[in-house]
Amino acid sequence: MRTIMVINAKGGCGKSTLATNIAGYFASNWDAVTSLADYDPQASSLDWLARRPPERDKIHGVDAHKHGLTHLDRNTDFLIIDAPARSHGSELTQMVRHAETIIVPVLPSPIDIGAAAKFVTELLDVGKVERREVKVAVVANRVRENLLIYEELEKFLDTLKVPVIATLRDTQNYIRAYSRGLGIHELAEYLSWPDQEQWEPLVEWLESRRSRPT
Ligand SMILES: Nc1ncnc2c1ncn2[C@@H]1O[C@H](COP(=O)(O)OP(=O)(O)O)[C@@H](O)[C@H]1O
Ligand SMILES: [Mg+2]
Numbered sequence: 001m002r003t004i005m006v007i008n009a010k011g012g013c014g015k016s017t018l019a020t021n022i023a024g025y026f027a028s029n030w031d032a033v034t035s036l037a038d039y040d041p042q043a044s045s046l047d048w049l050a051r052r053p054p055e056r057d058k059i060h061g062v063d064a065h066k067h068g069l070t071h072l073d074r075n076t077d078f079l080i081i082d083a084p085a086r087s088h089g090s091e092l093t094q095m096v097r098h099a100e101t102i103i104v105p106v107l108p109s110p111i112d113i114g115a116a117a118k119f120v121t122e123l124l125d126v127g128k129v130e131r132r133e134v135k136v137a138v139v140a141n142r143v144r145e146n147l148l149i150y151e152e153l154e155k156f157l158d159t160l161k162v163p164v165i166a167t168l169r170d171t172q173n174y175i176r177a178y179s180r181g182l183g184i185h186e187l188a189e190y191l192s193w194p195d196q197e198q199w200e201p202l203v204e205w206l207e208s209r210r211s212r213p214t
Helices: 013-031 043-052 089-096 110-125 148-162 172-179 189-207
Strands: 002-007 032-037 059-062 077-084 101-106 135-143 166-170
Touching: 002 013, 002 172, 013 032, 013 043, 013 059, 013 077, 013 135, 013 172, 013 189, 032 043, 043 059, 043 110, 043 135, 089 110, 110 135, 110 148, 135 148, 166 189, 172 189
Parallel strands: 002 077, 002 101, 032 059, 032 077, 101 135, 135 166
Antiparallel strands: none
């Protein structure tokens, strides 16, 4: 089983957006059993799943906030985990235990970038990450222009050897997709091709050995 976790201590940066879109991608592009575990009490990922049309590729929802992973389908090939905000300390250590790949979405504001730098530092300190049993990457989310604002974060992440793997624009397509229980890869291509293009380095990374611990 492949486990991909989307996490950041900060709320509103796109954790649920990324988790649902990754789940949608693997469910529709791979003939694989996909599960989406939601640890967040806000349950945005499970709400998205409830909107998913029954004729679309099935994604198994796991109410991890209530039951942990005890109800996880044993045949799962891809487990996508939507982690709650404010994960720090021992709670963060517990969360990271479930993951082999971690994605940290970051918004283009100085406050979010500063917070993300601290969060990534804390994350790299967790034993499992320190031992390189987890691979970590950052995704710049809701970018309106090719902003210089990330430059400082990129420099910082470079010293930590954490890649910024993709840059996603701010677009209504994510809101449209969410409200229909779909991922960006499941929208009509004439509408979502710029986003599918932006997702390419992310899905390539997820599909390659580079995103898996050695
Ligand atoms: N790339 C994007 N473009 C437009 N809206 C976005 C994008 N990413 C996230 N959003 C919106 O921002 C809000 C917060 O995103 P969400 O995924 O719920 O964050 P989190 O799970 O980290 O709290 C939601 O309303 C979501 O639809
Ligand atoms: Mg969320």
